[in-house]
Amino acid sequence: MNFLKSRYLTYLLIGVVLASLPFLNQMGVIRSATVTTFGFIVFYAIAALGLNVLLGYSGLISLGTAGFMGLAAYLTTHFTGEWHLHFFASLLLSVLIPTVIGIVVGLVSLRLEGMYLAIATLAVAEVSRQIFIEIWSWSSLRPPAVLLLQGLALDRDGMYLFIVGLLVVLMMLTDNFIHSPVGRALLTMRASEAAAQAMGINLFKYKLMAFGIATAYAAISGVLYAHFIRAVDPSPWTLLLSLQILAVIVIGGFRTITGPIFGSFIVFGVPPLILNQLPVIGDIPGLAFIFNGALIIIVILFYPRGLVYMGQDLKKLIKRKEVKSQ
Secondary structure (H helix, E strand, C coil), X not given: CCHHHCHHHHHHHHHHHHHCHHHHHHCCCCCHHHHHHHHHHHHHHHHHHHHHHHHHHCCCCCCCHHHHHHHHHHHHHHHHHCCCCCHHHHHHHHHHHHHHHHHHHHHHHCCCCHHHHHHHHHHHHHHHHHHHHHHCCHHHCCCCCCEEECCEECCHHHHHHHHHHHXXXXXXXXXXXXXXXXXXXXXXXXXXXXXXXXXXXXXXXXHHHHHXXXXXXXXXXXXXXXXXXXXXXXXXXXXHHHHHHHHHHHHHCCCCCCHHHHHHHHHHHHHHHCHHHCCCHHHCCCHHHHHHXXXXXXXXXXXXXXXXXXXXXXXXXXXXXHHHHX
């Protein structure tokens, strides 16, 4: 009974809803392009989930998310395509290497705060991206199909289901993390570093831990991107993508597990699924950016906690009306 009331049930229900889309496509209810769009929504939500640990729970900011995603996407393509490593070995290495780099960046940047820290992380991401462009030939990079077991390769739908399953696992792990003593230490640090130090919290250790988690989630997202799209190039991994992932958190809700999913749907799902399908409006170039910008302003002005809290507030409003009517 406790499980039915737990947050884990919510995460499982979200996973079930997302996992049903390929079957709806096979039944002809939705198009295959819709499943592909939700694939983007899911792995960008994973990157946003990690950034939310850094920004929402630790109070630190990074604009290097897209750069670490691109690094992981390149590494997994190289490991599986050139070195012929198994997918899970490639996944481990492709996440470990960017995570170590992210911790080093955090180590160098911990003396910086606010926009200076954001600029420092952006600089590292942009330098890395430019190195990729100059040194490696991206046109020849094509990751092979994901091989789970000998003779069992995942097609596009299978990879989508794998991504959804991984999202559910990461939501549960993140939930456990933020409700652990480490998560409470991060929240204390975010509220007041002076108070955290007075309580004996090692700011240095926990800041590096937050950087490591955010980078690891971004790297996982990059690996999933490469094997879901089955193509890798440097064009997506720009400041614009980092800002869009930041917008996911702002719109969805800070310090929440499900907020990045709702925010990712609005930022990456609503434009192709809804706006681009409307007559006249769908023909306006750059409409998605206008929509996202306007929505961020509205959320900040009228709903600064994020849209994920709307359900709770609606329940409270309904209860108030019921009490008044009685």
